[in-house]
Structures are given as structure tokens and as C-alpha cells.
Amino acid sequence: MLLFPTILTAALAATGMAAAIPSRDDTTANKGTASLLQVRNPSFEFRHGPLALAKAYQKFGAPMPEDLRAAIARFRQNQKRTTGTIATDPEKHDVEYLTPISVGTPSQDLVVDFDTGSSDLWVFSTEMSTSDIKGQTVYDPNNSSTSEKVQGSTWKITYGDGSSSSGDVYLDTVTIGNLTVPSQAVEAAKKVSSEFTDDSHNDGLLGLGFSAINAVEPTPQNTFFDNIKGSLDAPLFTVDLKHGTPGSFNFGYIDPAAYIGNISWTPVDSSQGYWGFTSPGYAVGTGAFRNHSISGIADTGTTLLLLPKSVVSAYYKEIQGAQYDSDQGGYIFPCSPTPPDFVFGVNKGIVTVPGDMVSYAPADSANQNCFGGIQTDTGIGFSIFGDVALKTSFVVFDAGGLQLGWAAK
Numbered sequence: 001m002l003l004f005p006t007i008l009t010a011a012l013a014a015t016g017m018a019a020a021i022p023s024r025d026d027t028t029a030n031k032g033t034a035s036l037l038q039v040r041n042p043s044f045e046f047r048h049g050p051l052a053l054a055k056a057y058q059k060f061g062a063p064m065p066e067d068l069r070a071a072i073a074r075f076r077q078n079q080k081r082t083t084g085t086i087a088t089d090p091e092k093h094d095v096e097y098l099t100p101i102s103v104g105t106p107s108q109d110l111v112v113d114f115d116t117g118s119s120d121l122w123v124f125s126t127e128m129s130t131s132d133i134k135g136q137t138v139y140d141p142n143n144s145s146t147s148e149k150v151q152g153s154t155w156k157i158t159y160g161d162g163s164s165s166s167g168d169v170y171l172d173t174v175t176i177g178n179l180t181v182p183s184q185a186v187e188a189a190k191k192v193s194s195e196f197t198d199d200s201h202n203d204g205l206l207g208l209g210f211s212a213i214n215a216v217e218p219t220p221q222n223t224f225f226d227n228i229k230g231s232l233d234a235p236l237f238t239v240d241l242k243h244g245t246p247g248s249f250n251f252g253y254i255d256p257a258a259y260i261g262n263i264s265w266t267p268v269d270s271s272q273g274y275w276g277f278t279s280p281g282y283a284v285g286t287g288a289f290r291n292h293s294i295s296g297i298a299d300t301g302t303t304l305l306l307l308p309k310s311v312v313s314a315y316y317k318e319i320q321g322a323q324y325d326s327d328q329g330g331y332i333f334p335c336s337p338t339p340p341d342f343v344f345g346v347n348k349g350i351v352t353v354p355g356d357m358v359s360y361a362p363a364d365s366a367n368q369n370c371f372g373g374i375q376t377d378t379g380i381g382f383s384i385f386g387d388v389a390l391k392t393s394f395v396v397f398d399a400g401g402l403q404l405g406w407a408a409k
């Protein structure tokens with residue numbers, strides 16, 4: 001009676017139950033019969049209903065009904081998962097990192113600032129006054145057969161450094177590496193502040209913050225990451241910025257070759273639309289760790305590491321000759337000797353900003369004093385773990401687990 005148990009097994013398997021065919025010696029009924037003991041199969045992973053049904057049809061070579069075949073095709077299509085990677089290049093002094101994107105059909109290639117501290121993809125465009133353009137590549141929606149104006153929509157943004165931009169909105173295809181969002185909101189600039197005009201290699205920003213703070217009115221738009229994340233192997237991206245050399249943004253996977261040791265995970269507070277987290281404290285050089293909650297955001301679009309005044313003054317107190325220079329609006333210190341490392345906690349782990357990365361840039365022509373890469377977060381309302389902090393680490397921005405992972409590299 002091989003067929004009987006097999007069919008029943010297949011049917012039960014489809015429901016997540018497995019039938020145990022008892023061995024000869026534990027049948028309870030009379031000779032020649034068998035009682036099937038049903039046990040739940042602990043290793044049975046839930047399978048999509050149509051898939052399980054299709055399995056039974058396939059098992060017996062029965063032709064699959066059209067509706068079932070179509071359901072399987074749709075399911076498999078959605079199962080398609082992908083990953084992506086793109087190189088990102090530092091500008092002088094690592095002031096920002098520029099990353100190539102392609103917009104429109106035929107593709108228009110621009111380089112933009114991937115900014116985890118904001119959530120708008122905006123680009124220099126043909127809608128700007130030429131006096132606001134100094135060397136940037138501009139997006140021309142009229143030169144893209146796939147652009148569609150989002151009628152009535154506009155945007156305006158002011159960033160933490162006081163720079164600003166505004167304009168209107170198109171939907172168009174956007175490709176980063178091998179990842180394409182066919183209908184991505186591309187915010188075309190009509191006006192930009194002088195900081196952007198003077199930032200001649202930067203053609204715009206690509207926000208990697210949470211879409212809740214997208215600035216498009218009346219209908220906020222999704223970020224590129226929010227649009228692509230459902231197609232990724234995992235809903236995450238990783239940031240691997242480096243000092244003075246190309247790094248990378250990876251989408252959908254964690255590259256084990258990109259970091260050393262363990263990843264320290266910490267929960268993200270996305271309530272303000274940022275990748276917010278709280279560091280448990282800090283240390284200066286080889287000094288003792290000081291418990292001191294520091295709440296801030298991981299922000300690739302901010303150059304420096306901006307921390308509470310008490311922490312910053314405790315750090316610079318350890319550097320002979322360090323002082324706050326009101327002319328420059330920040331702490332400066334003798335470029336030599338190398339200042340002490342700055343260490344901050346991430347959950348039970350630590351991140352070390354090497355002393356030679358704390359010296360951000362010469363503060364005077366004689367290169368005697370250096371402008372600090374660590375400055376205060378006064379007036380912002382939270383700390384900003386910008387490029388000075390991020391470039392020391394391999395950082396995972398995990399939207400699935402709503403957590404940040406920091407690892408040494």
C-alpha cells in the first residue's frame with residue numbers, strides 16, 4: 001500500500017503536518033493494518049499555499065491548472081532578490097563623498113552626495129538659472145523619454161550647514177550600479193544656495209534617511225532605498241567610507257570581507273526620520289571609558305563628528321595648545337603631535353576615531369594648527385556621527401531590524 005501513505009504524506013506535508021509511518025513493531029491495530037501517527041514537522045518551513053499545491057501536481061505529473069501556474073509565476077517573480085554595490089569617492093579633506101547615479105532615458109550620468117541624514121533625491125537641473133551652476137552636470141527632464149512631471153509638487157530643503165535648495169518633481173528611472181528603480185521621484189532643482197553652487201563637483205543629493213521626512217509637497221515621495229529595498233536580498237545598505245580613497249555603498253548584503261571582528265548592533269530610533277542611536281559613552285586616548293549617553297544620528301552627509309560640548313571640551317582638554325578659535329568657529333590644535341584617539345561606545349562595543357583622523361584640515365596657511373574633526377553639536381538638538389566617525393568603520397544601516405551595525409575594518 002505504498003501509494004496510500006505517499007499521497008497522504010504529500011498532502012499532509014503540504015499542510016505542514018508530517019505523517020510518521022510507524023515501524024512494524026509499533027502498530028496497534030490487528031495484523032495487516034497500520035495506524036498513522038501524525039506529528040508536527042518542526043523543521044517544516046511554511047510554504048506558500050499555491051507552491052505546496054503545485055508540488056503535489058508536479059509530484060504526480062498532473063497538468064497544473066492555469067490559475068495555479070500564474071500564481072506560482074507571480075510568487076517566483078516576487079521572490080527574485082538582488083544586491084548592488086557602488087563606489088563613492090572622497091572630495092578634498094573627505095569633506096563629502098560623491099557617488100555616480102544614472103537618471104532618465106537615455107541615461108544622464110551625475111555624481112551626488114549620498115546622505116543618510118536626509119530623504120530627498122534632488123539634482124541640479126536645466127530649470128535652474130545658469131548663474132547658480134558652476135561646473136555641475138545637470139538633469140534635463142525634457143531630454144528623458146521616461147520622465148513624467150509630478151504636477152503640482154514642489155520641494156524646499158535647508159540642511160544642517162545652512163545650505164538649501166528647492167524645485168519641482170519628476171518621476172524617472174534611476175540606476176545605481178546594477179539596481180534600477182523605474183519610477184523614482186527625482187527632485188529637479190530650480191534654486192540652490194551658494195554652498196551648492198560653489199560645490200562644483202556635486203550634482204545633488206541622494207537621501208538615504210527615512211521617507212517620512214521627504215520634503216516634497218503636497219505628497220512626500222519615497223527614497224531610492226525605500227523603493228528598492230523590497231527587491232533586495234535583505235532590506236539594508238552598508239556604508240564603507242574611507243580617508244582619501246574610494247569606499248563603497250552596498251545594497252542588500254553584508255560583505256564579510258569588508259570588516260574585521262564583530263559587528264556591534266544598536267537599535268535605531270527612526271522617529272525623527274533619521275538613523276538615530278544612543279552611544280553609551282566615550283573615552284579620550286587610552287583613558288578610562290566614561291559613561292555618558294550620547295544620542296545622535298549616523299549622517300554620511302555631514303563631514304564632521306559633532307558631539308555634546310561637555311564631551312568635546314573633555315577631549316580637547318587632553319591636547320596641549322588646543323583652543324576654541326572664535327574666528328574659525330571651532331576648536332583648533334597644533335597639527336603635531338598627533339592628537340589622542342577618540343573612542344565612542346556602540347552598545348557593548350567601541351568605535352575608535354584614530355588621532356590622525358581627528359585632525360580634519362590645516363587651520364592656517366603655515367599648517368601649524370589644524371581644525372578639529374570633532375566639534376560641538378550646539379543648537380542642533382542631537383549629536384551627528386558624520387564622516388569623521390563613519391570613515392573609521394564599516395556601518396550597516398538595517399531597515400529590516402531597525403538597527404545600526406558598526407564594525408572595525
Ligand SMILES: CNCc1ccc(Oc2cccnc2)o1
Pocket residue numbers: 096113115117118159160161163195196199202205301302
Ligand atoms: C558643503 N555644503 C553643501 C552641501 C553638501 C551636502 C550638503 O547637504 C548636507 C549638509 C549638512 C548635512 N547633511 C547634508 O550641503
